[in-house]
Amino acid sequence: MHIYVHVPFCVRRCSYCDFSIAVRKRIPTDEYLNAVLKEAVGLDEGDVDTIYFGGGTPSLLSPDAIATLLRELNVQRHTPHATRRTVVERHTPHVTRHTEVERRTPHAAREVTLEANPEDVTPDNAKAWRTAGVNRVSLGAQSFDDTVLKWMHRSHDAARIGAAMHALRGAGIANISLDLIFALPEELHRDWERDLDMALALRPNHLSLYGLTVEPRTPLDRWISRGATHAPDEERYADEYLFAHRRLAADGFVFYEVSNASLPGFRSQHNSAYWSGKAYVGLGPAAHSFDGTTRRWNLRAWEAYRRAIAEGRSQIESEETLTAEQREMERVYLALRTAEGLAAATLCRPLPPIAALVKAGWLQEQGERLKCTPEGWLRLDSLVNELTMHTETQQ
Ligand code: SF4
Numbered sequence: 001m002h003i004y005v006h007v008p009f010c011v012r013r014c015s016y017c018d019f020s021i022a023v024r025k026r027i028p029t030d031e032y033l034n035a036v037l038k039e040a041v042g043l044d045e046g047d048v049d050t051i052y053f054g055g056g057t058p059s060l061l062s063p064d065a066i067a068t069l070l071r072e073l074n075v076q077r078h079t080p081h082a083t084r085r086t087v088v089e090r091h092t093p094h095v096t097r098h099t100e101v102e103r104r105t106p107h108a109a110r111e112v113t114l115e116a117n118p119e120d121v122t123p124d125n126a127k128a129w130r131t132a133g134v135n136r137v138s139l140g141a142q143s144f145d146d147t148v149l150k151w152m153h154r155s156h157d158a159a160r161i162g163a164a165m166h167a168l169r170g171a172g173i174a175n176i177s178l179d180l181i182f183a184l185p186e187e188l189h190r191d192w193e194r195d196l197d198m199a200l201a202l203r204p205n206h207l208s209l210y211g212l213t214v215e216p217r218t219p220l221d222r223w224i225s226r227g228a229t230h231a232p233d234e235e236r237y238a239d240e241y242l243f244a245h246r247r248l249a250a251d252g253f254v255f256y257e258v259s260n261a262s263l264p265g266f267r268s269q270h271n272s273a274y275w276s277g278k279a280y281v282g283l284g285p286a287a288h289s290f291d292g293t294t295r296r297w298n299l300r301a302w303e304a305y306r307r308a309i310a311e312g313r314s315q316i317e318s319e320e321t322l323t324a325e326q327r328e329m330e331r332v333y334l335a336l337r338t339a340e341g342l343a344a345a346t347l348c349r350p351l352p353p354i355a356a357l358v359k360a361g362w363l364q365e366q367g368e369r370l371k372c373t374p375e376g377w378l379r380l381d382s383l384v385n386e387l388t389m390h391t392e393t394q395q
């Protein structure tokens with residue numbers, strides 16, 4: 001069982017972000033816990049392998065709230081139906097005592113990741129997260145240039161990133177990932193090489209690199225429409241992406257997925273489950289769940305989600321069951337995102353023009369497997385189209 005928990009709250013909207021968030025000065029912790037734990041009551045039982053708090057900004061939740069969620073999510077998977085209802089009502093002290101007596105000993109999830117913004121990572125918070133069971137933190141660094149961070153509407157400065165890493169390590173959280181954004185508009189004069197050097201100097205064991213994209217109705221989209229800045233440049237995107245491959249390899253990092261690189265032994269187990277097509281459960285507004293064939297997603301807006309659950313209505317906005325063709329396309333796409341690539345023998349007949357794609361430098365054949373080169377990852381969508389458009393789907 002892999003569980004994703006979406007925490008939608010942010011203190012402000014970053015200039016490029018179109019995620020499902022609720023900008024709040026005060027985090028409605030009790031309402032949020034009640035809603036998510038009520039949604040969790042409907043889940044099947046099973047051992048929890050990984051839990052991932054994503055957002056939004058999960059680090060805005062109090063450490064107590066994170067501890068409560070972890071306790072209940074780990075425990076609920078093992079709690080008999082008869083006691084599940086009381087778990088949701090845990091805020092009442094006597095109910096808490098009651099459920100604690102009835103609980104069976106849970107197996108702690110192997111990997112518990114918390115996405116955090118650097119300004120929320122204090123030594124006290126880090127210690128409380130560790131005590132609650134968080135053993136991996138994904139830190140939204142984005143850049144080490146204060147001008148760039150301001151332009152992005154980030155609420156931290158570069159100095160906070162190092163302080164946050166220090167606090168996490170001091171609390172015993174050694175598995176730390178940094179997020180960085182590349183391919184910024186030229187006029188920002190962002191020095192990508194310097195940012196990568198600064199990130200590596202902090203010795204993270206995982207890096208996620210995302211190219212800037214312009215999403216509709218974001219502040220960035222509006223700036224571009226009125227000519228105040230330029231859309232990211234494709235050439236810059238490719239240059240910076242390929243440079244990151246060379247720079248990170250020199251420090252022992254391996255890109256194990258199109259946007260993610262790690263030192264040996266530090267791959268994200270939660271995200272790897274998505275990429276290998278495993279089932280997962282999403283809780284919270286806008287969260288997606290997948291059972292192997294059907295994908296469901298929750299109402300996007302926090303208020304709509306909260307109201308639906310409070311009124312006893314379904315929080316599911318919609319669902320889709322993949323056709324055989326979509327499943328094949330998705331299988332090829334997910335496999336090629338990863339460094340493991342795709343077993344060539346599983347491609348449907350007639351075989352697509354593999355030799356031409358290898359010759360173009362987009363694919364490499366290693367044993368029985370087809371793997372993307374960094375240049376191939378740059379054009380993953382068209383590569384997947386090439387590999388699937390020539391085939392007749394096997395039922
Ligand atoms: S902190 Fe993350 S989720 Fe929140 S606005 Fe910024 S990019 Fe979006």
